[in-house]
Amino acid sequence: MNNGEISEDIKKRGLSHAEAERRLSQFGANVVFEKKKVHPFVTFLKKFNNPLLMILMAASAISFVLGERLNAIILIFMVFLSAVLEFVNTYKSEK
Numbered sequence: 001m002n003n004g005e006i007s008e009d010i011k012k013r014g015l016s017h018a019e020a021e022r023r024l025s026q027f028g029a030n031v032v033f034e035k036k037k038v039h040p041f042v043t044f045l046k047k048f049n050n051p052l053l054m055i056l057m058a059a060s061a062i063s064f065v066l067g068e069r070l071n072a073i074i075l076i077f078m079v080f081l082s083a084v085l086e087f088v089n090t091y092k093s094e095k
Helices: 003-013 017-027 040-046 051-065 069-094
Strands: none
Touching: 040 069, 051 069
């Protein structure tokens, strides 16, 4: 098949003009709208709104109060590292 034959074949199997007009009036134009841009810092802060990270931050606070400062620092570091890695992954996927 050459391009002309393919084009004619598609026209034969496609929607009629009346059906296309009906669908356009019923559903509207096939347009993709751009999402509002969110600042990367806001995206990063949203990563801390995670139940597991909240539990780790609470455990860190409890460890700090109980005098286990090294455990508290390690837990905070793990929370921060997790948020950074998740942010980088999200940021790259949005590009």
